Amino acid sequence: MFNQNDADWTNTFEIGGYRVSKQSSPIFVGGNLRCFLKLAGTPYWPELENKVLVLESAGGRYEAMCSGLAQLEQLGAFEKINGMLIGQFTQMALDGKTAAFLAVCRNYAARYGFPVWETDFIGHDDRSKPMRIG
Template identity: 80%
Template sequence: MWHPGDAIGFISCSNGLTNNDRSLEIVSSLSRKLKDDFGLETVMSDVLFLDKETQQTEAPASRAGALLSLYSNASVKAIFDLSGGDLANEILPYLDFGIIKRNPKPYFGYSDNSVIVNAIQAKTGIQNILYNPKVLVSREEAFQTQALRDLSSRNDADWTETFETSGNNPSEQSSAVFAGGNLRCFLKLAGTPYWPELENKVLVLESAGGRYEAMCSGLAQLEQLGAFEKINGMLIGHFTQIELDGKRAAFMSVCRNYASRYGFPLLETAFIGHDDRSKPMRIG
């Protein structure tokens, strides 16, 4: 995936990072981390932070142009999106997927950037990574350092703990292909040219702020889109607000109902979600 001396591009395709000391320290710490532990340089996009004068996220065309510049930069071997929020889908009409396809490299993004992770994979076939790069400098730094090493050496492919709970054998584990991410944000792609093909894929879902009723509504929308007729399985990670509200069991009961009706396996994992121990997952 990369070698010492290569570069990682930093960008915000969703809401720009705030211009405060905490954000600046996270970016600086992550850059040092990549240099010290992986021998990687950093290329900073000029849309990483909010505009200093207006304190607004940069325009969609500007963010799309900055992303395309990172794809066109031969020294950049992967792209780390450090943003989240609501605005990722704004940039999709401005992307030249031909440029991206001619310069294949993995895009790492999470939360609202589930939109970009899945849209680029759907339009180009490039495998992207559902991952929040900022967890590399979280309280789980050692855990995440190993997780990223496993990813780069392709030792991550089996997701053993997840699949063993459902009785799947190792050959089935290695053949799983994933789509999805944050449920609310993934559904922004519904009805657009950027919606991924779900045939024979495992649909992975997580959420941060969505309450029980909103997330059940999201599952109903997936059913109405025909997703459950196509997928090979569904993998449920953390649903943070639902768990805070004590409604995880009720939500999983709804998920099991869909799984039973459509005949796909339902799996759970503690390693996907808005959590510092959320591992990188290959999409596509």
Template identity: 40%
Template sequence: MEGVMIGGNIRCFLKLTGTDFQPDFRGKILLLEAMGGGVPQMVTFLSQLKMMHAFEQINGILLGTFSQMERDQLTPDMPQLVRQAAGPDLPIARTPYIGHGTDAHAAVIGKFYQISSD
């Protein structure tokens, strides 16, 4: 997948919905990560993205870490939830380096990336 990176923390990103700051999804890579939240919250967030037709417009999704879900080993996990919401054809890649961990790296929002998917 390739495109300009948008997104970040899923809860914070969705606060832009309906504002002048909501980015255009067309041709973008959507980065998603979260510190807190369980399965019900993530299903709600992904449902909102689906209703916004985001999955129909983006080139792919990069999943960072989902700290609470991973720590508590919640199932279904985030890749499974995203696949259910986005469908079988959207490229999805994962990285343990973007999120709220002590070893987290930066992703530049607005930069063009080429990423290999799972």
């Protein structure tokens, strides 16, 4: 169960002086990386312009998740987004690969000029909170 505050925890998400979005209220897209990529090429692929891309995954290993980032780049996603919010990548954490994956995310961010934030509140455990997509 959640209340209004739980659902709106992302409205004030700010780290390092960067606001999540240039908009007054950020609009988030994404979710589970592998599931999100299944929308590519379909009418359900969202408009990414000026949005914050949220990514998380329960089961993906490092190599598969890096491949997913490469696919997002090929789709032109990184040219459009205002930022990337990285949630829990459960299997990568178990494999000790979280830092390496975050380094890859930051590399894309540096090349395309958007900030990357991390949170433990998006994913598949008891700390996870709801967030509005779209």
